[in-house]
Amino acid sequence: MFGQYYHLLDHLAGYASWWLIGVLFLIGLYGIIVKENLLKKIMALNVMQVAVILFFLNTAQKSGATLAVLLPGETAGAVDVYVNPLPAALMLTAIVVSLAVMGVAMALVIQVYRCYGSLEEPEVLRRMHK
Amino acid sequence: MNEHLPILLIIIPLIVAMAARLSVRLSVPFTRGLVLAAALAVLACGAGALAETLARGEPWSYHVSGWPPPWGIELVIDPLSGGLAVLVAFFGLAALVYAGPYLQGRTPREQGSFYALFLLTMAGLLGMCVTGDLFNLFVFLEISSLAAYALIAFGGRRAIVAALRYLIIGTAAACFYLLGVGYLYAVTGSLNMADLAVLLPPLMDSPAVILAVVLIVAGLGIKTALFPLHGWLPDAYSYAPAPVLAFLAAVMTKVSAYALYRILYFVTEAAGPVSVTLEVLGWMAAAGILFGSVMAIAQRDFWRMLAYSSVAQVGYIILGLAVGNVLALYGALLHIVSHSLAKGGLFFVAGGVNWETGVRRVPDFVGMAGKMPLTMAAFVVAAFSMIGLPPTLGFFSKWYLVLGCLEAGAWVFVAVLIVSSLLTAVYFFRVIENAYLKGKDDARAAPPFRPAGRRFRLELPAGMLLPILVLSIGVAVLGLFNEQIISNVIHYALPGMLP
Numbered sequence: 001m002f003g004q005y006y007h008l009l010d011h012l013a014g015y016a017s018w019w020l021i022g023v024l025f026l027i028g029l030y031g032i033i034v035k036e037n038l039l040k041k042i043m044a045l046n047v048m049q050v051a052v053i054l055f056f057l058n059t060a061q062k063s064g065a066t067l068a069v070l071l072p073g074e075t076a077g078a079v080d081v082y083v084n085p086l087p088a089a090l091m092l093t094a095i096v097v098s099l100a101v102m103g104v105a106m107a108l109v110i111q112v113y114r115c116y117g118s119l120e121e122p123e124v125l126r127r128m129h130k
Numbered sequence: 131m132n133e134h135l136p137i138l139l140i141i142i143p144l145i146v147a148m149a150a151r152l153s154v155r156l157s158v159p160f161t162r163g164l165v166l167a168a169a170l171a172v173l174a175c176g177a178g179a180l181a182e183t184l185a186r187g188e189p190w191s192y193h194v195s196g197w198p199p200p201w202g203i204e205l206v207i208d209p210l211s212g213g214l215a216v217l218v219a220f221f222g223l224a225a226l227v228y229a230g231p232y233l234q235g236r237t238p239r240e241q242g243s244f245y246a247l248f249l250l251t252m253a254g255l256l257g258m259c260v261t262g263d264l265f266n267l268f269v270f271l272e273i274s275s276l277a278a279y280a281l282i283a284f285g286g287r288r289a290i291v292a293a294l295r296y297l298i299i300g301t302a303a304a305c306f307y308l309l310g311v312g313y314l315y316a317v318t319g320s321l322n323m324a325d326l327a328v329l330l331p332p333l334m335d336s337p338a339v340i341l342a343v344v345l346i347v348a349g350l351g352i353k354t355a356l357f358p359l360h361g362w363l364p365d366a367y368s369y370a371p372a373p374v375l376a377f378l379a380a381v382m383t384k385v386s387a388y389a390l391y392r393i394l395y396f397v398t399e400a401a402g403p404v405s406v407t408l409e410v411l412g413w414m415a416a417a418g419i420l421f422g423s424v425m426a427i428a429q430r431d432f433w434r435m436l437a438y439s440s441v442a443q444v445g446y447i448i449l450g451l452a453v454g455n456v457l458a459l460y461g462a463l464l465h466i467v468s469h470s471l472a473k474g475g476l477f478f479v480a481g482g483v484n485w486e487t488g489v490r491r492v493p494d495f496v497g498m499a500g501k502m503p504l505t506m507a508a509f510v511v512a513a514f515s516m517i518g519l520p521p522t523l524g525f526f527s528k529w530y531l532v533l534g535c536l537e538a539g540a541w542v543f544v545a546v547l548i549v550s551s552l553l554t555a556v557y558f559f560r561v562i563e564n565a566y567l568k569g570k571d572d573a574r575a576a577p578p579f580r581p582a583g584r585r586f587r588l589e590l591p592a593g594m595l596l597p598i599l600v601l602s603i604g605v606a607v608l609g610l611f612n613e614q615i616i617s618n619v620i621h622y623a624l625p626g627m628l629p
Contacts, residue, residue, distance in 0.1 A: 104297065116291075
């Protein structure tokens with residue numbers, strides 16, 4: 001019945017994860033631009049960072065591959081037997097960076113709330129310029 | 131020891147930053163000495179590394195912990211990165227000297243945090259200069275940015291909001307950059323800049339590379355405060371404390387512009403989609419120059435005026451990169467030096483005037499030349515450099531930019547450069563007029579107050595006056611020696627000039 005759409009289904013089966021990551025990234029961007037609450041902006045920021053982290057991890061995936069760990073008694077196989085370990089190592093660093101960003105952001109949010117008594121951006125800006 | 135200079139540039143400020151936060155519990159003067167010694171050592175390392183690479187005549191590649199380049203992290207010192215590292219280290223030292231009197235009223239804990247954060251910013255910026263790895267650049271970008279957000283928040287109530295907004299925009303920018311790097315990695319499987327320059331050329335027209343270039347330019351463009359992406363800058367610059375501000379305004383946006391230059395000209399070699407990107411960047415920069423200058427005229431607050439002027443001046447650098455012939459690149463790189471010296475000096479002056487008299491608004495500058503003659507003289511020299519009057523450095527950088535645009539036949543850009551120089555003159559002469567020409571009669575009527583006990587008193591604490599004078603003299607003297615800077619350093623910082 002949907003014969004003529006098979007290539008589309010094939011495409012989705014192969015690339016669905018990429019599309020989902022793209023959508024996740026855009027959700028984060030949307031949140032940063034549209035949301036007025038500073039805390040929500042920071043949550044959207046984290047969503048964006050997670051999307052980038054997933055993007056890197058997705059580049060490493062291969063179907064049917066295993067961890068790049070050589071257990072005792074095994075001999076090394078060809079390259080396509082193993083998942084690329086480098087993006088995982090890079091993303092470990094990126095996760096630490098995003099953790100640090102969250103830490104600084106939360107500290108600043110607490111200070112903003114103490115000084116202005118609100119986290120709605122227009123309200124904070126209004127009180128700031130008063 | 132000597133062969134480890136590139137890594138020492140980064141390690142020294144990192145370690146001393148950690149140590150400063152601890153040692154401040156024991157003694158504040160000792161900590162200050164330690165921090166200043168570290169900044170001096172970093173400057174010496176940078177100068178040594180630059181001299182070494184100029185003597186060798188080839189880039190100096192340092193392999194961190196001995197792993198060879200495509201796998202391990204590579205630090206590259208060439209005349210470009212070495213020169214910029216010296217600039218960053220010099221401004222770090224100048225701003226730390228300047229910060230001394232500024233911090234006197236603060237508790238030891240606050241001072242320790244300030245020094246630690248400042249050195250972390252410095253380490254991040256130096257790392258961005260010397261790294262040869264795209265992902266490592268991201269990490270250093272985040273180190274310097276995170277420490278800078280916290281430093282901006284030092285400026286009080288309003289600065290906290292400015293810092294938080296800058297954090298949100300800046301982190302989004304870093305995400306864009308990282309996603310772009312991810313596309314390059316997915317296409318080539320490498321993150322090393324030199325390796326990518328070999329692997330990329332056959333792939334330049336693939337959609338993934340086009341997307342990567344766009345994302346990287348957007349990310350670094352936000353960090354550089356290029357015109358439509360400059361929204362974070364005026365607030366962050368208006369409320370940050372003066373020593374921090376002078377450091378950030380002098381080098382932080384420049385280092386991001388340098389990263390853009392490095393990636394567009396050395397990694398992708400200005401081929402394929404990059405030449406179109408450069409054309410777009412050129413128009414954005416031209417629009418930014420006019421917008422920044424006009425907005426600067428509209429400001430009544432002196433600090434905010436300088437902030438908008440920064441938006442315009444960064445446009446000059448990007449414009450030079452976009453035109454991209456030899457003369458324009460000379461101009462862009464020389465403008466990095468001249469604008470850092472002049473804008474750093476101007477923000478030092480703004481902070482000094484505010485510290486001594488509490489004045490921030492331009493109309494209140496009336497009679498300032500009588501109260502603070504040395505500071506205002508330094509202001510005039512720096513302002514002349516910003517306007518582009520000979521023999522200051524700013525004249526020569528603009529001169530090369532105009533020559534480059536003429537050679538490329540970009541008449542619109544020539545017109546933009548000349549018009550914006552006039553606009554710059556308008557907003558600086560407004561201040562000069564207030565400080566020197568108005569209010570003479572008032573000054574005669576009320577002679578300046580002199581404390582009875584002391585015959586001679588500096589207009590500012592020596593620690594604040596020294597960097598101001600050094601920078602303003604530097605602007606004038608380096609202007610006279612600009613030919614030596616270009617033929618000995620900047621010439622070798624152009625793509626393809628080193629073997």
